[in-house]
Amino acid sequence: MAFEIQKNVDLRDYNSFGVSQMAAYFAKIQDSADLRQAREFAASKRLSVLVLGQGSNTLFINNYPGLVLYMSNRGRAILPGAGMLRAAAGESWHELVIFCLQNSLYGIENLALIPGTVGAAPIQNIGAYGVELEQFFVELEAFDLKTGEIRHMSKADCQFAYRDSIFKQDPGLKLVVLSVTLQLCLEPKVELGYTGLADALVGQKVTPQSVFDAVCAIRSSKLPDPKLVGNAGSFFKNPLISRSKLAKLREAYPELPAWDTKDADLVKVPAAWLLDKKGWKGRQRGGAAVHGEHALVLVNRDNATGEDVVLLAQEMSSSILQAFGIALQSEVRII
Numbered sequence: 305m306a307f308e309i310q311k312n313v314d315l316r317d318y319n320s321f322g323v324s325q326m327a328a329y330f331a332k333i334q335d336s337a338d339l340r341q342a343r344e345f346a347a348s349k350r351l352s353v354l355v356l357g358q359g360s361n362t363l364f365i366n367n368y369p370g371l372v373l374y375m376s377n378r379g380r381a382i383l384p385g386a387g388m389l390r391a392a393a394g395e396s397w398h399e400l401v402i403f404c405l406q407n408s409l410y411g412i413e414n415l416a417l418i419p420g421t422v423g424a425a426p427i428q429n430i431g432a433y434g435v436e437l438e439q440f441f442v443e444l445e446a447f448d449l450k451t452g453e454i455r456h457m458s459k460a461d462c463q464f465a466y467r468d469s470i471f472k473q474d475p476g477l478k479l480v481v482l483s484v485t486l487q488l489c490l491e492p493k494v495e496l497g498y499t500g501l502a503d504a505l506v507g508q509k510v511t512p513q514s515v516f517d518a519v520c521a522i523r524s525s526k527l528p529d530p531k532l533v534g535n536a537g538s539f540f541k542n543p544l545i546s547r548s549k550l551a552k553l554r555e556a557y558p559e560l561p562a563w564d565t566k567d568a569d570l571v572k573v574p575a576a577w578l579l580d581k582k583g584w585k586g587r588q589r590g591g592a593a594v595h596g597e598h599a600l601v602l603v604n605r606d607n608a609t610g611e612d613v614v615l616l617a618q619e620m621s622s623s624i625l626q627a628f629g630i631a632l633q634s635e636v637r638i639i
């Protein structure tokens with residue numbers, strides 16, 4: 305399909321909250337040649353550029369005055385060499401997980417059913433059920449909107465951390481991921497550290513396929529399907545706090561859960577627990593609401609605007625700051 309730039313496009317169908325905001329310019333990107341043309345166009349009109357996958361981690365609170373690049377490049381290839389795989393940025397992440405299982409490439413079953421594209425996966429180092437993308441990441445190919453050059457970035461270059469990477473701040477924001485290369489395992493390798501997952505598999509033969517099935521079943525029972533109810537999964541990151549802060553909080557809340565992190569002085573506490581404690585489940589503000597089953601998930605219950613969602617999120621984080629002295633950070637990118 306020839307490269308085309310559309311004007312005044314409603315983004316409602318391009319974000320999983322299903323909020324309506326207009327992009328002044330919008331282009332589907334099939335390859336690096338499209339990106340070159342998009343870059344020239346944006347420069348000629350002095351437009352800002354926003355890269356979009358499936359919009360499942362993005363909340364629009366304003367019209368976007370620049371050029372939205374909708375990643376539509378496709379392709380998956382098993383590379384010569386044991387268990388290496390490359391996938392184009394516009395591929396569906398969940399379809400890639402299925403493709404790996406079908407080709408006896410193991411390790412990412414725990415990341416099944418995470419909505420969105422392959423290209424967005426490194427941006428926040430997607431993770432679920434005890435597994436993070438970085439464990440299988442080898443390199444990615446990116447187009448630099450600043451220089452127009454193609455760059456190859458190693459794991460070290462990407463600076464992965466918990467729901468974080470170099471792509472979330474300048475100069476990483478100028479990089480458009482074109483493809484991602486992963487190293488999968490040729491022998492079945494399962495990660496059952498997450499209690500709920502191990503429980504779901506009791507009495508069953510543990511295989512990558514049964515782990516995949518269990519993850520899909522747990523997620524479907526807990527998380528609203530964005531096709532039916534607009535949402536972006538967890539709205540907040542799980543906060544990292546010091547061990548001394550945890551000890552202090554546990555004087556008042558002995559049951560407060562916490563997980564170790566790579567940093568011996570820091571623990572991660574579940575934002576959902578904090579929010580649940582303050583009674584946020586099910587509360588509604590304007591068209592936005594907190595999911596009735598999951599305090600971390602904000603939903604578009606009734607024609608919410610992006611502003612409805614953000615105001616609700618702000619109220620939630622203020623209440624957590626006041627009650628626990630913990631500042632929640634948004635996991636969702638707010639535009």
Ligand SMILES: Cc1cc2nc3c(=O)[nH]c(=O)nc-3n(C[C@H](O)[C@H](O)[C@H](O)COP(=O)(O)OP(=O)(O)OC[C@H]3O[C@@H](n4cnc5c(N)ncnc54)[C@H](O)[C@@H]3O)c2cc1C
Binds near residue numbers: 354360418471537
């Ligand atoms: C129901 C639900 C459950 C979820 N569960 C999880 C979960 O368990 N774990 C988890 O980690 N996330 C989860 N998420 C969040 C989301 O699925 C991931 O963040 C996903 O990687 C977003 O993909 P996307 O293509 O929709 O990204 P988008 O929302 O389109 O973009 C997200 C960010 O990445 C940038 N970006 C996208 N593509 C590219 C590219 N090719 N190059 C450069 N930048 C790019 C965008 O500019 C934006 O900043 C969930 C979301 C939903 C709706």
